[in-house]
Amino acid sequence: MRPELPQKANVVIVGSGIIGAVIAYYLTRKGISDVLVLEQGEIGSQGATSACLGGLRTQFSTAVNIRFSLISRKVYRRFKEEFGVDPGFKPYGYLFLATTPKQWTIFKSTSRLMKVLDVPVESLSPQEVSRRWPFIRVDDLSGGSYTKEDGFYSPIEILQTYVKKARQGGTVFMEKVQVTGISINNNSAVGIQTKDAHNIKAGIVVNAAGPWAGRVASMAGLELPIVPLKRHLFFTDTFHEIPDIFPMVIDVDSGWYMKREGRGLILGGPTGSKSFSQHVDFDAKEWTAEKSIQRIPALERAKIIRGWVGHYEMTPDHHAVIGAFPELRNFICAAGFSGHGFQHAPAAGMIVAELIANGKAETEDIYPLRPTRFKENDLIYEPITAFRD
Ligand SMILES: Cc1cc2nc3c(=O)[nH]c(=O)nc-3n(C[C@H](O)[C@H](O)[C@H](O)COP(=O)(O)OP(=O)(O)OC[C@H]3O[C@@H](n4cnc5c(N)ncnc54)[C@H](O)[C@@H]3O)c2cc1C
Known part of the structure; x- marks a missing residue:
């Protein structure tokens, strides 16, 4: 009762x-x-x-956001000690990709702020991105901003x-x-x-x-x-044409992203209406497939098997x-x-x-x-x- x-x-x-x-x-x-x-x-x-x-990243453009990540990271790093539960950390890192000089300027100034706050970040040329992760298409990039210590929890x-x-x-x-x-x-x-x-x-x-x-x-x-902001996510079938471990890759211009999830991949689809709608929009899968292949050409052979929707809690x-x-x-x-x-x-x-x-x-x-x-x-x-x- x-x-x-x-x-x-x-x-x-x-x-x-x-x-x-x-x-x-x-x-x-x-x-x-x-x-x-x-x-x-x-x-x-x-x-x-x-x-x-469950992602935790230290790359933000304001000190308050970076500091919130650092304070929380300390807690999550000691989680097992404090609570006796393994928080399931996966140290994949985060890689933001900029496709315009304007975006790249933002990452450059962010990296200066991060250095002041003693947070390691690497500003990578497109060639360096390609050298480390050859499956990423880089010919349209201005650069990549990489934080190796970031990752994912449960x-x-x-x-x-x-x-x-x-x-x-x-x-x-x-x-x-x-x-x-x-x-x-x-x-x-x-x-x-x-x-x-x-x-x-x-x-x-x-x-x-x-x-x-x-x-x-x-x-x-x-x-x-x-307000709620609808976000589509898609999950692929087993896909091993790219490595098992690589960073969360985010195209900052479109908001598309990719991360490893078990044998498959999670692909970040488009945002939708500012509503609580749970509906997976008709065009969202096509948008996601297109952006995925544009950035990771090997994904042409990946199969999307499931789509779902979540809601961010947005302030202006x-x-x-x-x-x-x-x-x-x-x-x-x-x-x-x-x-x-x-x-x-x-x-x-x-x-x-x-x-x-x-x-x-x-x-x-x-x-x-x-x-x-x-x-x-x-x-x-x-x-x-x-x-x-
Ligand atoms: C697809 C997706 C991926 C994300 N990935 C990440 C990530 O990798 N890293 C990260 O840091 N964040 C991520 N986020 C964001 C993160 O999930 C949210 O910022 C966080 O969960 C917000 O928590 P909350 O407790 O404020 O809100 P919620 O989890 O929404 O909790 C609010 C609760 O309040 C309840 N409630 C609302 N109104 C009432 C009422 N009137 N009476 C009683 N109960 C009520 C709701 O039912 C709900 O359970 C992601 C979000 C989405 C949608």
Whole structure:
């Protein structure tokens, strides 16, 4: 039988994707155990985390994104020690390919920033890309930006581990509970309402609703520009005409990408509408096949056997939103990670726990991620992405 919903909790977290789960874990580490996480579906079965590939890269164009990756990488590298679970790291590296001088300028300035932050990155000429990975077509390239230490983890295993550890620390996770309202008193969030007309009092409400975070914020009368962006992915049959180990290859112009997955390959298809549509669009497979053959001619002989759709949680500048709106106390947003929420989750979890426990972020300066930046028109655009929106 389903347990009854509690009437109150110190902290209510809306959404149990990787972000909600990690926040709950770090709250318990700070001794805050009266935490309730409400999930409208089943944990790990919907939302951005369920589609995630588990990549962690250090190549970003802003210091805050790079630092979030570095903080999180430290945690994932010690994951087995801390949690007793192998996070399944595959050290494939990331290779971004630029096809225009303008893009190449962005990578050059990014590599200067990365060097300042002590993150190794190699700027490769097209000839060098071809020498290392002869299966890549390079005649249209301006260059390749390669980070050898990046790679892939097992996102669902990591999500389950955080949920388990947060539960052991006293957090209650409840599935199939949809939050439909935020209760407000005197400019402060004081609880939530559910679809089944339950009212739960809360000292603090955290909006960790991923692509739905804009909707959840609007329940509190706030404007938070986070929208779902549909992304197609395709999986090929066994394909051994290229090596078993090679980096995640990303064409930054189109957003097409390729990574090894077992004996086959995952191919990044086009983005689609800004909606929750699950439909694999008719033209998406053709687009993917065309881009794949253009970049990796051997893929002419690969067979796509499956296609599916996931949803990114996009902000206008491709950076997360962390913090509270000045007009509403005790309502903290931790969402909009724009396609890199898995790799930034440990950093985000630590920081949100600090905000709740100590009233300020200590691990990293989160001013650039404040929710008011959209109204202030003070965006910090991230052009190095594996999609076009
Ligand atoms: C195809 C694809 C590949 C990706 N690959 C990578 C990658 O390699 N590396 C990386 O770092 N990131 C990747 N990402 C991005 C990453 O998956 C997300 O940034 C991250 O999972 C966001 O986590 P989240 O917890 O914020 O959101 P979600 O996982 O979407 O979780 C939000 C949860 O909130 C719940 N919810 C929403 N509204 C309500 C409500 N009203 N009441 C109760 N519950 C609610 C939802 O059901 C959902 O489970 C990828 C994303 C996609 C789509």
